[in-house]
Every structure is written in structure tokens, then in C-alpha cells.
Amino acid sequence: xxxxxxxAFFVYELIVAIKYIPVVLLLSVVPLxxxxxxxxxxxxxxxFKVRGLAQFLAALVIFLRGVPLLLQLTILYLALHLGVDAVxxxxxxxxxxxxxxxxxxxxxxxxxxxxxxxxxxxxxxLQSVPSGQYEAAYSVGMNSREMLxxxxxxxxxxxxxxxxxxxxxxxxxxxxxxxxxxxxEIVNATLFEANSNYKFLEAYLAAAxxxxxxxxxxxxxxxxxxxxxxxxxxxxVV
Amino acid sequence: MIEIKDLHKSFGEQEVLKGINLKxxxxxxxxxxxxxxxxxxxxxxxxxxxxxxxxxxITIGNVQVNCKHVTxxxxxxxxxNTAMVFQLYNLFKNKTALENIMEGLIVARKMAKEEALKISxxxxxxxxxxxxxxxxxxxxxxxxxxxxxxxxxxxLNPEVILFDEPTSALDPELVGEVLSVMRKVAKExxxxxxVTHEISFARDIASRVVFMDGGVIVxxxxxxxxxxxxxxxxxxxxxxxxxxxxxxxI
Amino acid sequence: MENIFSFSLFxxxxxxxxxxxxxxxxxxxxxxxxxxLIGSYIALVRLYKMPVLSQLATVYVSFIRGIPILVLLYIxxxxxxxxxxxxxxxxxxxxxxxxxxLIAYIVNSSAFLSEIIRSAVAGVEVxxxxxxxxxxxxxxxxxxxxxxxxxxxxxxxALGNNIVSLLKDTSLAYTLGVIDIxxxxxxxxxxxxxxxxxxxxxxxxxxxxxxxxxxxxxRLEKRLGTKHVVSGQE
Ligand SMILES: Nc1ncnc2c1ncn2[C@@H]1O[C@H](COP(=O)(O)OP(=O)(O)OP(=O)(O)O)[C@@H](O)[C@H]1O
Ligand SMILES: [Mg+2]
Numbered sequence: 074x075x076x077x078x079x080x081a082f083f084v085y086e087l088i089v090a091i092k093y094i095p096v097v098l099l100l101s102v103v104p105l106x107x108x109x110x111x112x113x114x115x116x117x118x119x120x121f122k123v124r125g126l127a128q129f130l131a132a133l134v135i136f137l138r139g140v141p142l143l144l145q146l147t148i149l150y151l152a153l154h155l156g157v158d159a160v161x162x163x164x165x166x167x168x169x170x171x172x173x174x175x176x177x178x179x180x181x182x183x184x185x186x187x188x189x190x191x192x193x194x195x196x197x198x199l200q201s202v203p204s205g206q207y208e209a210a211y212s213v214g215m216n217s218r219e220m221l222x223x224x225x226x227x228x229x230x231x232x233x234x235x236x237x238x239x240x241x242x243x244x245x246x247x248x249x250x251x252x253x254x255x256x257x258e259i260v261n262a263t264l265f266e267a268n269s270n271y272k273f274l275e276a277y278l279a280a281a282x283x284x285x286x287x288x289x290x291x292x293x294x295x296x297x298x299x300x301x302x303x304x305x306x307x308x309x310v311v
Numbered sequence: 312m313i314e315i316k317d318l319h320k321s322f323g324e325q326e327v328l329k330g331i332n333l334k335x336x337x338x339x340x341x342x343x344x345x346x347x348x349x350x351x352x353x354x355x356x357x358x359x360x361x362x363x364x365x366x367x368x369i370t371i372g373n374v375q376v377n378c379k380h381v382t383x384x385x386x387x388x389x390x391x392n393t394a395m396v397f398q399l400y401n402l403f404k405n406k407t408a409l410e411n412i413m414e415g416l417i418v419a420r421k422m423a424k425e426e427a428l429k430i431s432x433x434x435x436x437x438x439x440x441x442x443x444x445x446x447x448x449x450x451x452x453x454x455x456x457x458x459x460x461x462x463x464x465x466x467l468n469p470e471v472i473l474f475d476e477p478t479s480a481l482d483p484e485l486v487g488e489v490l491s492v493m494r495k496v497a498k499e500x501x502x503x504x505x506v507t508h509e510i511s512f513a514r515d516i517a518s519r520v521v522f523m524d525g526g527v528i529v530x531x532x533x534x535x536x537x538x539x540x541x542x543x544x545x546x547x548x549x550x551x552x553x554x555x556x557x558x559x560x561i
Numbered sequence: 562m563e564n565i566f567s568f569s570l571f572x573x574x575x576x577x578x579x580x581x582x583x584x585x586x587x588x589x590x591x592x593x594x595x596x597x598l599i600g601s602y603i604a605l606v607r608l609y610k611m612p613v614l615s616q617l618a619t620v621y622v623s624f625i626r627g628i629p630i631l632v633l634l635y636i637x638x639x640x641x642x643x644x645x646x647x648x649x650x651x652x653x654x655x656x657x658x659x660x661x662x663l664i665a666y667i668v669n670s671s672a673f674l675s676e677i678i679r680s681a682v683a684g685v686e687v688x689x690x691x692x693x694x695x696x697x698x699x700x701x702x703x704x705x706x707x708x709x710x711x712x713x714x715x716x717x718x719a720l721g722n723n724i725v726s727l728l729k730d731t732s733l734a735y736t737l738g739v740i741d742i743x744x745x746x747x748x749x750x751x752x753x754x755x756x757x758x759x760x761x762x763x764x765x766x767x768x769x770x771x772x773x774x775x776x777x778x779x780r781l782e783k784r785l786g787t788k789h790v791v792s793g794q795e
Pocket of ligand 1: 327346347348349350351352353354
């Protein structure tokens with residue numbers, strides 16, 4: 074009973090995987106964007122030491138950084154189901170746990186996950202700009218807004234871009250975990266096709282290839298952006 | 312005209328400025344001397360609200376503020392009446408030499424771009440860096456960066472330019488080029504407050520020398536008075552320390 | 562509230578989960594040790610630009626870093642027996658699942674660790690090696706006495722982050738049927754919805770372990786005087 078690699082089925086699975094790239098993007102780019110907004114808010118609250126809230130968010134960030142994504146998604150999924158079923162009847166809502174979209178749960182979970190890490194990215198990037206730059210901006214008469222947009226963000230961006238890139242890659246790979254809460258993305262889609270013929274290795278290799286391609290693509294884009302954004306930092310005497 | 316009345320500032324328990332009174336007339340060049348930790352930097356930074364003084368009154372040009380109740384709007388007005396040259400230059404790293412000068416003109420002074428460009432070129436030439444307009448700070452030497460810093464301050468045409476040890480981070484051979492630019496600026500009748508340890512600059516250029524120690528102004532007067540015939544014991548001790556014996560008679 | 566979250570179930574879950582903590586830690590430890598060994602070798606191959614091997618290593622590292630650990634687990638689990646059967650005509654289908662899990666995590670961490678080691682060694686200035694040669698050190702002496710201690714300092718924060726990630730990634734081992742902290746939840750809960758409490762308990766356990774690891778590394782960094790950096794979640 075020797076193993077035969079079914080290349081025709083492998084190619085078929087590749088096409089299936091490609092068709093599900095939009096789902097992976099939904100599960101990674103959307104959380105990246107949402108996480109960026111939430112993360113910036115968290116970072117600003119923490120940088121400006123808003124009393125109470127800053128400490129609370131710091132604790133939350135530390136906690137969530139220590140909990141595996143799988144557990145975050147599973148807990149969110151279970152809690153939403155139990156919560157909806159317990160609360161909806163009380164208020165006479167025609168809503169049951171069956172109405173909750175798995176994909177939506179995954180997007181919310183991944184967004185929270187992203188916000189935690191991106192808040193650290195934003196904090197690092199903003200703190201990487203020396204305080205002299207803030208002072209110089211004030212000394213020529215800029216207000217906080219002008220300073221942020223014209224001086225601070227342009228300098229923080231080169232620090233943030235590679236970190237954003239590796240976070241996006243983390244989200245693309247993390248999206249595979251959504252398959253464990255029944256979201257149909259690349260892993261589940263290719264597996265589904267293999268269920269009838271047991272050619273799982275072809276299925277997984279096809280999925281792997283597409284994930285790899287996506288990650289390499291993100292790396293390339295980051296490299297290009299990095300080169301474009303940090304021209305002023307290079308070379309010369311100091 | 313600049314007037315500082317009874318300015319106080321503490322960091323936690325430590326009182327760094329203990330009631331500073333100082334008046335600077337238009338066109339004066341005031342050099343502040345004093346030992347390390349005496350509060351010179353804190354005084355300059357309080358003048359443009361990079362540091363918020365606890366108590367006292369500051370008048371710069373037509374803007375007057377009481378440090379106890381100051382609004383964000385007043386702070387901006389004060390900042391637009393002053394300019395600062397930093398010890399570590401603090402050029403905007405994401406802007407070229409020319410853009411560094413234009414930035415304040417366009418953003419804070421709301422000047423049209425062509426005019427800002429013209430002014431920036433003019434001041435860049437004045438500090439001898441016409442050729443390096445498009446260089447980023449990382450491509451300039453320390454002395455060149457500081458000259459851009461001075462041009463950036465000049466271009467804003469403020470009531471007063473504050474200099475905080477503008478040459479102390481520079482290699483000795485680069486100090487000269489920066490000092491000579493500062494001399495030129497002083498001779499044009501700009502109002503300047505300069506913290507420096509360059510006694511020769513104080514002697515030749517200052518209209519007044521102010522000696523600070525322990526958060527107060529110990530004595531002030533014309534440079535030859537304060538530097539050659541100091542009245543206060545603390546001033547004598549300080550000068551003895553920083554002037555080599557042979558040089559004491561200037 | 563009781564029918565959403567039962568506090569007593571939550572408390573009861575801890576001893577059951579902790580009884581399998583050793584499996585989780587075992588996976589982390591083995592993956593770390595072998596990952597460091599293999600990772601160092603890969604890093605050297607790439608640093609010294611050994612022909613062919615270096616290109617292979619580059620592709621290996623890129624591929625492993627580019628695929629989800631979940632997919633890697635299955636590829637090792639299904640693919641390795643096929644590979645061994647084809648090459649050596651040995652049937653390893655009966656091997657304990659834990660072995661496949663360990664191999665998958667070793668493969669994964671070898672790729673990540675090789676990158677950390679490589680960039681840390683490359684981060685030590687060439688002048689350091691030259692100075693070492695100039696005072697008469699051999700290549701090995703220069704590496705061991707000058708380059709390596711500096712590289713460790715550079716690598717430490719990333720290494721710490723990576724071990725925390727590794728710990729969290731072990732939460733996926735259950736998908737192959739290993740009864741670790743997560744696996745035991747699947748095993749003991751007949752009703753999935755009643756497992757919320759156990760998952761919450763697992764979250765706490767992972768959080769505490771991560772925190773301990775992080776603090777240990779922070780202390781190490783302080784002792785070695787490393788500057789702290791934040792890296793991504795990759
Ligand atoms: N942000 C701050 N927080 C706490 N203490 C400060 C701060 N800035 C300055 N100080 C303290 O205030 C005192 C005066 O500092 P300042 O920088 O004004 O001295 P200086 O006269 O400029 O000294 P130097 O000649 O060394 O520059 C010092 O004891 C300093 O430690
Ligand atoms: Mg000072």
C-alpha cells in the first residue's frame with residue numbers, strides 16, 4: 074500500500090485554497106485595521122497616563138498577551154453562545170445562539186488579539202521619537218496636532234511598518250485557528266474536499282503553499298514600504 | 312521687551328527656580344552663566360513653556376501670562392513670540408535642512424509656501440549652508456546641524472531667541488563656526504538670551520551677563536563688571552573655576 | 562448567571578488541568594532545546610553562506626515561518642510517515658502522537674530561533690571580530706569570547722518573546738489528540754458548552770506561565786544590560 078501523491082488533486086486543492094484567500098484577508102486585514110484603531114487608542118491612553126483607565130488597559134494587555142489565541146477565540150465563542158441564549162429569552166429577543174456567525178466571532182476575537190499587540194507597536198513607535206523632536210516642534214510654534222502629523226508620525230512610521238508587517242503575518246497564520254471554531258477558511262475548505270478521498274496530505278500541502286505565498290507577499294510589500302519611507306535616515310556623517 | 316517677574320519652579324520637592332526677576336530690552340544680548348544644576352536650562356525652557364513654571368509672570372512682546380492660570384492658547388502665542396536653539400540641535404529628522412526652516416513658517420506662521428521658501432533660502436545662506444539645503448540632518452555634521460538650528464530660529468523672526476548651550480555638544484573645532492554665526496546675529500540687533508560657558512563670547516558680544524546659582528540670580532551687569540570685577544563671592548569662585556589662571560585678567 | 566458561568570466548575574477545573582501541565586512544559590522544553598541546536602546550525606549555514614545548504618536553509622526557514630503551526634502539525638503527522646516509509650521502508654504510523662507533536666514544534670522553533678540567532682550574530686559589529694583577531698584570537702576564540710556574549714545580549718528579548726509564543730502555540734497540540742492542558746478539557750467535558758469554565762481556567766494557567774517566563778527574561782535582560790524591544794506577534 075505505497076503512497077501515491079495525487080498531483081491533480083493537489084492542484085485542485087490549490088485552486089480551492091486560492092478561492093478562500095478573501096476569507097483569510099477578511100480574518101487578517103480587517104482585524105489589523107480594527108486593531109490599529111483600538112491599539113492606537115490604548116497606546117495614547119497609556120502614554121498620556123489617563124488615571125485609572127491606563128492601569129486597567131495595561132493589565133488587560135498583559136493578561137491577553139499571555140493567553141493563546143485559541144483560548145481567546147474559544148472562550149469568546151462559548152461565552153457569546155451561552156450569553157445570547159441566556160439573555161435573549163429574558164428580553165423577548167428573537168435571537169438564538171444559532172444566529173451568531175462563526176466568522177463574525179472570529180473577526181471580533183482576532184481584532185481584540187490584534188489590538189493588544191498593535192497597542193504595543195504604536196507605543197514603541199511613538200516612544201522611538203526622541204523628546205527633542207516634540208520640543209523643537211513646540212518651539213517653532215506648532216500645536217499638538219500639527220506636531221503629530223508633520224513631525225512625530227513621519228518619524229514613527231519607519232519603526233512601525235516592519236512591526237505592522239510581522240503582525241499582519243501573525244494574523245494571517247492566526248486566522249487558521251478560526252478553523253477550530255468552525256469558520257470555513259482555507260484549512261477547513263481544503264479539508265472538506267479531502268474528506269471523501271482521504272487525500273489529506275495534498276490538502277494540507279496546498280493550504281501551506283498558499284499561506285506561505287501570502288506571508289512572502291506581505292514581507293515583500295513591507296520591504297518596499299520600508300525603503301520608501303525612511304530615505305531621510307540614511308547615510309552621511311553624524 | 313521681555314519681563315520675568317518672581318518666577319518659581321519645582322521638580323517634586325526640589326525648588327529649581329526660586330523667584331527669578333529679569334528684564335531684557337529689545338536688541339539686548341543677555342548671557343546667563345552659572346554652575347551646573349543652577350537652573351539655567353529650566354529658566355529658558357520656562358520662557359517658552361516647554362517647562363511649566365509654578366508661579367510668576369512672563370511678558371514677551373505683547374503677550375503677558377501669569378504662570379498659575381495659563382491657557383493653551385496663551386502658550387501657543389508665547390511660543391510664536393520666541394524661538395529656541397537646542398543643545399542637541401533637535402532638527403526635525405524627517406525634514407531636510409531647508410524644510411526644517413520652512414516648517415515653522417508654513418505651519419505656525421501660516422505663511423505662503425513661496426514666501427517661506429524665499430525666507431528659508433535667505434537664512435540658510437546667512438548661516439553658510441546654501442549648498443546643503445537638501446541634506447537631511449543625519450547627513451550634516453554637528454556644527455552644520457546647529458547652524459540650521461539657528462537659521463530655523465532666525466527665520467521665525469521672534470521677539471527673542473533662546474540659546475541653551477548651543478556649542479557644548481560640538482567638537483572643539485566646530486565651535487568656532489557656530490559662534491561666528493551667533494556673533495553675526497547679535498550684531499544685527501536681535502534679542503537673544505544665551506546660556507553658554509563660552510566666556511569669550513560673553514565678553515565680546517553680551518550687553519549684559521547674568522550669573523545664576525542655586526535657582527536665583529546672584530548678580531548681573533555689563534560683561535566687564537561681572538567678569539572682571541565680580542562683587543559676589545559665589546561669582547568669583549565660579550569664574551575662578553572656569554577661567555584658567557592666566558586668563559583671569561581677560 | 563449560574564447557567565452562563567459556574568464558579569465552582571471553574572475552580573474544579575484547575576487540578577484536572579494542572580495534572581497535565583507536565584506535558585505542555587515537556588513540549589516547550591524539548592522544542593526549545595532541539596530548536597536551539599538545529600536553529601544554531603541553520604544560522605551558521607546561512608551566516609557562512611555555505612553553498613546549496615544556505616539556499617536550502619533560506620527556503621526552509623521562510624516556508625516554516627510562513628505557514629500556520631496548525632497546518633504544520635498535520636503535515637508532520639500525515640507526511641512524516643509517508644516520507645519515512647518511502648525513504649527507509651519503515652512504518653512509523655504506530656508511533657506515539659506525542660512524538661509527531663514534538664517533531665512539529667521542533668521544526669517550527671528551529672526556523673524561528675535560527676532567525677533570532679542569525680540576526681543577533683549579524684548584529685555584532687564586524688569591528689569586534691577584527692579587534693579580536695588583532696589581539697591574536699583564533700576564529701573560535703573570537704566567536705566564543707567576543708561575538709557570542711554580545712549576540713546573546715542582542716538576542717535575549719526576541720528569545721523571550723519567542724518562548725512565550727512557543728508556550729502559547731502548544732495549545733494546538735490537542736488537535737492531534739495529545740492530552741495536555743487543552744486536550745484534557747476535550748477529554749473531560751461531555752458537553753462542549755459546559756467547558757467554558759475549563760477554558761477560562763486554562764487561560765489563567767497560560768497567563769501565569771507566560772508572565773513567569775516574561776519576568777524571568779526581563780530579569781535576565783536587566784542583569785545583562787540589554788535594551789528592551791517590543792517585537793511583533795509572529
Ligand atoms: N525634568 C526634570 N525633572 C526633575 N528634575 C529636573 C528636571 N529638569 C531639571 N531638573 C533638576 O533641576 C535642577 C536644575 O537643572 P537645569 O537643567 O536647569 O540646570 P542647568 O543650570 O541648566 O545645568 P547645566 O549647566 O548642567 O545644564 C537640576 O538639579 C536638575 O537635576
Ligand atoms: Mg542646562
